[in-house]
Amino acid sequence: MTAQGVDAALRAEEPVTERRLHPVTPLRRAWAPVAVLIGWAVHDPDQAQRQLARLTTTALLVALAVLVPAAALYGFLSWWFTHYAVTDTELRIRTGLFFRRTAHIRLERIQAVDVTQPLLARVAGVAKLKLDVVGTEKKDELAFLGEREARALRAELLARAAGFAPETAHEVGEAPAREILRTPPAHLALSLVLTGATWATLAAALVVPPLLWLATHSVWSVLATALPLLGGAGARSVGRFVSEYDWTVGESPDGLRIDHGLLDRTHETVPPGRVQTVRIVEPLLWRRLGWVRVELDVAGSSNSVLVPVAPRELAESVVAHVLPGVTVPAALSRPPRRAGRCLPLWWRGYGLAAADGVFAARHGLLRRHLALVPHAKVQSVRLTQGPWKRLWRLADVHVDTGANKTVTARLRDTTEATALLHAQAERSRTGRRDALPDRWMAS
16 A cells, blocks of 8 residues: 555544634524424414413413423533534535534535624624535525634635645645625625615505505405515515625635625625626616626525625626626627517517627516526537427527526527527537636635
8 A cells, every 4th residue: 555545544534623613692492392392382373372371470381490490401412412523525414413413514515615604603702604515405504603713714624625734734725815896885785775676566565565455454464565565665675785784806816705794794605617607787777877786606605795786887797707808798689570579569678698718698678687608517408499489580599507596588580599509508518528627725
């Protein structure tokens, strides 16, 4: 056996050090029994009210005296039986009080490692570590760790995933980041005011309930309609402002770092080479200011926003970091004029450009969406043509990506669509052949 083989065998035999979560974690998990009771009360409020009315003061105090220690004991035991360990090849998470579960997360399958801090966690100085893993829809997480411990563990996982030796991975530390974009709060607030969907939802909340009252004279019907509409308007405006506040994008060797949040602070990473689609969104009221929004599709990841609002030139410079060597097409070809027979007026919002680096398709007349798909990320190409489109010699070309999303070039001339189908298949084949490997810590 070679010396390298002996060293590897010795490392494999070394015991793995298991670590526990932060001691504040039991306070979070102690709410589980209480949440069960609240869920039962919400599910059957009449029965819950009758049972509560039967309880005397003494019985209620006895119940609290039993419930509170039981919840505290549950929280402590669930924390005590939860461990995690980092080996040469995987992250192991052991959980379960009554039913044991061990998750083996291979390091090379990790897409991103994000650090999030809800408001109370920020006060307590702890953080939650979330992991995006290839092939899984649900994120694995470690909640909670000390803030410094969470950042150190994130850096160690990324270093090991990048191929650093286990004995040096914990010394690599967090890769430095260079800020390339920061969204001013004033721009974010103004962009939300100029978003038509917010005003449409608010107008519906102010108009529909009075009309419903005149028709039914039922307070419950009015509340059941008004509250969701007002909640939707709040989520589109106040909720987005709180979530996207102080949006910062930084460039680092392990990808683009995204930090944002007014109350709950989130630290996300866009892994290099994992982006399947970039969408540049341009609402109607933003065009006069030259602002756009940039969204992403990342396979196996929940990251969906890259830039909440920014001038187009600055946003395109950030896109260049996500798609190296790609230039956003300045001009797109429209469908032929006979496409108006299939979709009057709105056909003018469609456009297409197949550049060397990406397949670009635009749709939307009032709210424009420009989708950019790198050729190497195209999984399949399809051509569809219904009877009405066939009559006018039109067809749609669909490009499927690895994020289970589809980008479509609509209402193209049949001859053009057929040529595009074969050309795009060839571009995708050569793009995958020439694509660089997806690796972190490349520099």
